[in-house]
Every structure is written in C-alpha cells, then in structure tokens.
Amino acid sequence: MLKKSLLILSGLAGAWFGYTATGLTGVFPEPLRSWFAGMPYMLGQFILAAAGACLFLFMYSLVANTVSAQIQRLISQLTEIPMNKMAAGALGLTAGLLLSLLLYPVLSWLGSLEVIAQLATSILLGYIGLYVALEKKDELSSLWKSGQWGGAVQEEEKFEHHKVLDTSVIIDGRIADICKTGFIEGTIVIPRFVLEELQHIADSSDLLKRNRGRRGLDILNKIQKELDVKVMIYEGDFEEISEVDSKLVKLAKVLQGKVVTNDFNLNKVCELQGVSVLNINDLANAVKPVVLPGEEIMVQVIKDGKEHGQGVAYLDDGTMIVVEGGRDFIGSITEVLVTSVLQTSAGRMIFAKPKLLEKAQ
Numbered sequence: 001m002l003k004k005s006l007l008i009l010s011g012l013a014g015a016w017f018g019y020t021a022t023g024l025t026g027v028f029p030e031p032l033r034s035w036f037a038g039m040p041y042m043l044g045q046f047i048l049a050a051a052g053a054c055l056f057l058f059m060y061s062l063v064a065n066t067v068s069a070q071i072q073r074l075i076s077q078l079t080e081i082p083m084n085k086m087a088a089g090a091l092g093l094t095a096g097l098l099l100s101l102l103l104y105p106v107l108s109w110l111g112s113l114e115v116i117a118q119l120a121t122s123i124l125l126g127y128i129g130l131y132v133a134l135e136k137k138d139e140l141s142s143l144w145k146s147g148q149w150g151g152a153v154q155e156e157e158k159f160e161h162h163k164v165l166d167t168s169v170i171i172d173g174r175i176a177d178i179c180k181t182g183f184i185e186g187t188i189v190i191p192r193f194v195l196e197e198l199q200h201i202a203d204s205s206d207l208l209k210r211n212r213g214r215r216g217l218d219i220l221n222k223i224q225k226e227l228d229v230k231v232m233i234y235e236g237d238f239e240e241i242s243e244v245d246s247k248l249v250k251l252a253k254v255l256q257g258k259v260v261t262n263d264f265n266l267n268k269v270c271e272l273q274g275v276s277v278l279n280i281n282d283l284a285n286a287v288k289p290v291v292l293p294g295e296e297i298m299v300q301v302i303k304d305g306k307e308h309g310q311g312v313a314y315l316d317d318g319t320m321i322v323v324e325g326g327r328d329f330i331g332s333i334t335e336v337l338v339t340s341v342l343q344t345s346a347g348r349m350i351f352a353k354p355k356l357l358e359k360a361q
Contacts, residue, residue: 014056015049092133096125161186162257171216179229191234295338301329321350
C-alpha cells in the first residue's frame with residue numbers, strides 16, 4: 001500500500017513539474033526547441049507533463065525499496081511511541097515555542113544577531129517544554145481523564161487497559177467464562193488478523209481443525225453479544241510482519257496492553273520482549289483446590305496405575321491422584337489419605353493411599 005501511494009505521488013509530482021516547466025523549453029537544443037515552439041501550447045504542456053511524470057517514476061524506481069523501507073521504519077518507530085508520551089511531548093513543545101515567540105521582541109536590541117538569538121531561544125525553550133511535559137506525562141494524563149490537577153481521578157474511573165486475545169485462547173473457550181465472572185477488566189481486543197486466522201481454520205478440509213475454528217468463532221460471538229464486556233475489533237495490520245504471534249506482540253506494545261493466551265511459546269516470547277501476558281493455564285493452576293498431605297478426600301478410582309497395585313483417580317478439576325494399593329478399589333468411591341503433592345510443569349499430581357489400608361496398618 002505504501003509503495004503504491006509513493007508511486008502515485010511520484011507520478012503526480014513529475015507531471016506537475018513538467019506542466020510548470022514550459023519556460024525551460026528555451027534551453028532545449030535545436031531542432032527540439034523549434035519543434036516545441038511550433039506546436040499548440042496545450043499540447044506542449046501535455047507532452048512536458050507526461051515526460052515529467054515518466055522521469056520522476058523512473059527516478060523513484062531506482063530508489064523505491066530504500067525509500068519505502070525508510071518510511072516504513074519511521075512509521076513503525078512512531079507507532080511504538082505511547083499516545084500519552086506523544087500527546088504530552090507535543091503539548092510541551094508547543095508551549096515552549098509559544099513562549100519563545102513572546103520573547104522575540106525583547107531580543108530586537110541584538111541587531112544583526114537577533115535571528116540567531118531567536119532561533120537559539122526557540123530551540124532551548126522548545127526542548128525545555130518537551131522535557132518537562134514528558135516528565136509530567138502521568139499527571140497530564142490523569143488531568144485529561146479527570147479534569148483535576150495533582151493526579152486526582154473521578155470516583156467512577158473506567159479502566160481502559162487492553163487485553164489482546166490470541167487464536168489459541170479463543171479456541172480454548174475458557175476466556176468467555178473468565179470474562180463472565182468479571183475478572184477481566186478493560187477492553188477485549190480482537191485483531192483482524194486473528195479473525196482471519198480463525199476463519200482460515202474454520203474453512204479447513206480437516207474436520208478437527210474445522211470444528212476448532214468454528215468453536216472459536218462461536219466463542220467470539222458469545223463474548224461480543226452475550227457478555228457485559230467492552231470489545232474492540234482492531235482493523236490494523238503489520239504488513240512487514242508475517243507471523244501472527246509476532247503481530248500480537250507488536251500490537252500489545254502499540255496499545256500498551258496485555259496478551260491473553262494459553263500458548264507456552266507465545267508466553268515466553270512476550271516475556272522476552274517485555275510485554276505483559278496473562279496465561280489462563282497459570283490462572284487455572286492457581287485456582288485449583290489446595291490439597292495438603294494428611295488430608296482425607298473421597299475419590300473414585302477409575303483405572304490401573306503404572307506401578308503394580310496402583311490405582312488412578314481424578315479430582316473435579318482434572319488433577320490426577322495416584323492411589324497406592326488402589327487397584328482393588330477400581331470402580332468404587334473410597335476415602336483416601338493424601339501422602340504427598342507433586343507440582344510439575346504439566347500441573348499438580350497427588351499421591352494417596354486408601355484410608356482402609358491405613359487403618360489396617
């Protein structure tokens with residue numbers, strides 16, 4: 001898109017240059033000068049405009065990649081500047097320059113040095129205004145939001161923290177239940193490129209992928225229409241980035257938001273790049289019921305364990321319980337005594353033994 005825009009601008013600039021360069025035909029060599037002088041005025045201008053457009057387009061083609069890359073890099077750097085910093089900096093710079101204009105009449109006594117003094121004053125006061133405003137950006141931000149000085153805020157302040165959803169957490173579906181409880185505050189951001197990825201998965205020829213994609217779209221529809229949360233569809237894209245995960249990290253930086261995911265790799269990438277991340281798997285592990293050694297719980301042993309005589313049971317949240325000597329209790333609900341709890345990267349594992357065996361000993 002950027003290259004096309006620059007190409008059109010180059011052609012228009014060249015055409016305008018050629019159209020306004022009619023007076024330069026006097027420097028053309030013979031017989032070209034006589035040929036231009038003998039043709040109708042409008043035709044000559046049209047030919048010069050076409051020639052100018054071709055010349056500028058040729059010149060642009062020589063440096064197209066370099067120019068577009070530099071402009072794209074500049075745009076990328078500007079978009080990474082937080083809005084509160086940009087607004088505060090613009091305000092401070094403007095205030096400094098306006099103050100320097102008020103001092104211009106005082107500098108008139110310098111005579112020939114007046115222009116240099118005015119330039120130096122503008123640079124100095126502009127820099128001071130910019131620096132002070134950036135240092136006070138948080139106070140200025142709270143002032144704009146509340147209409148009060150000193151960082152005071154209104155009692156009904158609305159949180160505008162952005163939570164950027166990735167594809168995996170949407171397909172997972174638990175994010176809808178979390179939003180329903182009210183634990184997620186702020187604006188739920190659904191990028192357009194994530195929607196496109198979901199649509200691509202939903203159109204897959206593979207049945208499993210197709211069902212996962214459709215489930216994700218149903219979850220989004222539920223969040224947007226049934227839940228009392230603020231949802232924003234981010235229409236922008238980062239064309240220079242191909243990976244969706246990298247786009248999510250970039251978007252979170254631009255919005256100063258947090259990425260919501262259950263993808264382990266994306267979690268690590270966010271941490272490495274200094275982006276806040278909310279992993280719902282970590283949340284699920286954190287809210288699992290705490291079971292301590294020595295506690296007695298009722299479980300249903302459902303299958304054999306790996307070792308001889310072991311049985312395996314599960315808590316309601318899916319936590320596995322390895323019951324020593326529990327093979328004889330398969331299919332029945334029995335009371336067990338917790339002996340130890342093991343926390344692994346895959347989750348929590350509980351070791352126990354039947355209460356009846358404990359009493360027998």
